[in-house]
Amino acid sequence: MxxxxxxxxxxxxxxxxxxxxxxxxxxxxxxxxxxAERLVAxxxxxxxxxxxxGDSGTLFAxxxxxxxxxxxxxxxxxxxxxxxxxADRARLAPHxxxxxxxxxxxxxxxxxxxxxxxxxxQAGHRPSVGTHVAWGESNAVAFxxxxxxxxxxxYGDYLDICAALAARAPDIGLHRDANRCAxxxxxxxxxxxxxxxxDAFYPVLGAWLGAxxxxxxxxxxxxxxxxxxxxxxxxxxxxxxxxxxxxxxxxGVTPEAPDVATxxxxxxxxxxxxxxxxxxxxxxxxxxxxxxxxxxxIDAIAIGSPHLSVxxxxxxxxxxxxxxxxxxxxxxxGRHTLDRLQALDLMDAVTAANITxxxxxxxxxxxxxxxxxxxxxxxxxKFAHYTRPNTGYDVVYGSLSDVAETAATGRLVRDExxxx
Amino acid sequence: MSxxxxxxxxxxGAARGRALKIATLSFWGGVDAPSGRLLDPAVAHCGEAxxxxxxxxAEPRGSSSSSxxxxxxxxxxxxxxxxxxxxxxxxxxxxxVVAREMGWPTIPLYALPADEHDRIADGTELDIDESGAIxxx
Numbered sequence: 001m002x003x004x005x006x007x008x009x010x011x012x013x014x015x016x017x018x019x020x021x022x023x024x025x026x027x028x029x030x031x032x033x034x035x036a037e038r039l040v041a042x043x044x045x046x047x048x049x050x051x052x053x054g055d056s057g058t059l060f061a062x063x064x065x066x067x068x069x070x071x072x073x074x075x076x077x078x079x080x081x082x083x084x085x086x087a088d089r090a091r092l093a094p095h096x097x098x099x100x101x102x103x104x105x106x107x108x109x110x111x112x113x114x115x116x117x118x119x120x121x122q123a124g125h126r127p128s129v130g131t132h133v134a135w136g137e138s139n140a141v142a143f144x145x146x147x148x149x150x151x152x153x154x155y156g157d158y159l160d161i162c163a164a165l166a167a168r169a170p171d172i173g174l175h176r177d178a179n180r181c182a183x184x185x186x187x188x189x190x191x192x193x194x195x196x197x198x199d200a201f202y203p204v205l206g207a208w209l210g211a212x213x214x215x216x217x218x219x220x221x222x223x224x225x226x227x228x229x230x231x232x233x234x235x236x237x238x239x240x241x242x243x244x245x246x247x248x249x250x251x252g253v254t255p256e257a258p259d260v261a262t263x264x265x266x267x268x269x270x271x272x273x274x275x276x277x278x279x280x281x282x283x284x285x286x287x288x289x290x291x292x293x294x295x296x297x298i299d300a301i302a303i304g305s306p307h308l309s310v311x312x313x314x315x316x317x318x319x320x321x322x323x324x325x326x327x328x329x330x331x332x333x334g335r336h337t338l339d340r341l342q343a344l345d346l347m348d349a350v351t352a353a354n355i356t357x358x359x360x361x362x363x364x365x366x367x368x369x370x371x372x373x374x375x376x377x378x379x380x381x382k383f384a385h386y387t388r389p390n391t392g393y394d395v396v397y398g399s400l401s402d403v404a405e406t407a408a409t410g411r412l413v414r415d416e417x418x419x420x
Numbered sequence: 421m422s423x424x425x426x427x428x429x430x431x432x433g434a435a436r437g438r439a440l441k442i443a444t445l446s447f448w449g450g451v452d453a454p455s456g457r458l459l460d461p462a463v464a465h466c467g468e469a470x471x472x473x474x475x476x477x478a479e480p481r482g483s484s485s486s487s488x489x490x491x492x493x494x495x496x497x498x499x500x501x502x503x504x505x506x507x508x509x510x511x512x513x514x515x516x517v518v519a520r521e522m523g524w525p526t527i528p529l530y531a532l533p534a535d536e537h538d539r540i541a542d543g544t545e546l547d548i549d550e551s552g553a554i555x556x557x
Contacts, residue, residue, distance in 0.1 A: 030510050033430060048485075053489065057491065057492070063521075157484065157487045
């Protein structure tokens with residue numbers, strides 16, 4: 001039985017309008033199914049429901065608009081099915097394109113911010129440690145819980161926007177202290193420090209974590225302090241796509257794990273796993289879906305899942321050293337990054353390198369890659385996981401350096417030395 | 421007509437239809453929303469339509485977009501007659517809750533422990549009443 005406060009009952013009973021009442025009924029019903037005893041007040045939301053999956057989602061969002069719906073907490077939007085800045089990027093048929101555009105507009109009418117990004121935490125949306133929020137999009141949920149220390153369950157379509165309109169979420173799962181403690185310790189101290197110093201290590205660590213953790217909370221020990229947001233982003237995205245990871249800790253790095261004892265709430269780990277280069281090599285190999293290895297012919301390159309930061313664009317341009325891509329090259333990002341690239345006068349260099357910028361959406365959620373399929377090279381663990389089921393392309397996983405060299409030469413270049 | 425199992429009622433209703441049993445399924449990626457057909461070649465019954473069937477999934481996999489697929493099936497008329505899952509899954513349930521709020525037809529959702537799915541043979545005609553009692557016809 002879910003106990004509502006007087007305030008929550010008033011909202012459910014229509015005091016704040018029909019959409020707020022509908023949202024409160026949906027959140028309460030979700031809480032009942034999940035076995036929650038109460039709701040928790042939230043301070044922000046990130047919405048994944050703005051991606052078109054069919055007309056029903058558009059009609060639902062428009063119903064909320066018609067019921068005078070307005071989000072009650074600061075709310076950012078994940079990607080849609082269209083690049084609103086570059087009209088010809090997504091090749092949707094007229095009807096889905098119209099409905100996808102109506103869906104995106106309805107979420108703006110609900111007062112959500114037009115961020116259209118899967119990296120809202122790099123677009124200024126960073127709730128503080130210990131605050132309750134309702135976020136959708138698996139990589140963002142993992143980053144929000146693990147790196148920011150804010151508290152969110154994995155909110156799916158329609159519960160996310162209902163939570164934002166009701167300003168409440170079910171008090172279950174990762175909202176509660178007891179469910180945030182680590183039970184499994186992963187010891188990285190035996191890994192080659194040169195590997196741990198590479199960007200390409202982090203998506204692979206995430207892919208291994210996602211395949212290993214199950215529903216358990218893992219604490220990783222033995223990584224260097226001061227990990228960049230981009231490395232943590234890649235780790236979160238890979239862990240959340242290859243598995244159902246919503247929270248992990250890194251000892252000495254993430255806010256709820258200043259030391260092992262704190263991360264485990266004083267209880268000894270139920271299991272300790274000593275991570276080896278061989279385990280990571282196997283995880284890396286699983287990210288590629290073609291067995292042709294170094295002989296694979298690459299038909300296209302895509303990076304930017306999660307969306308690229310300015311730093312990542314700068315590193316890519318540095319590695320290209322003025323060379324142009326000889327292959328179709330897609331770089332997915334958000335408006336927050338494009339604005340800064342323009343301010344830094346870097347957009348001309350990106351265009352000159354033959355890089356196609358995709359904003360507001362990405363290449364695995366809407367048809368953008370060249371028709372006909374083939375083999376895609378990516379440095380993203382998340383793209384590696386979703387590319388084949390969503391686009392039909394096979395995948396080769398490589399580092400950002402591999403991506404730059406392959407782009408510049410037009411044939412696959414992969415530095416294997418790192419993984420020997 | 422004897423009761424073979426008693427399921428927990430997650431979303432209310434009664435249903436009648438032929439059992440369609442699947443060991444594990446995510447609606448997102450596993451079901452084609454426009455047609456309501458099973459998509460995953462690794463899953464039994466791939467290519468079959470869900471409409472009119474009582475879908476039993478012992479181990480539901482929870483992609484958070486599965487509620488969108490359920491809502492779309494309820495809106496376009498390709499939803500199964502009922503769904504029986506090995507455990508309570510609020511994500512699929514949410515698609516049903518939202519459909520009810522929209523005034524669209526809904527289906528019942530039940531939870532039945534995975535080991536009790538063995539009592540029901542694939543393809544048998546089933547009747548499930550509003551208390552969750554499952555009978556073989």
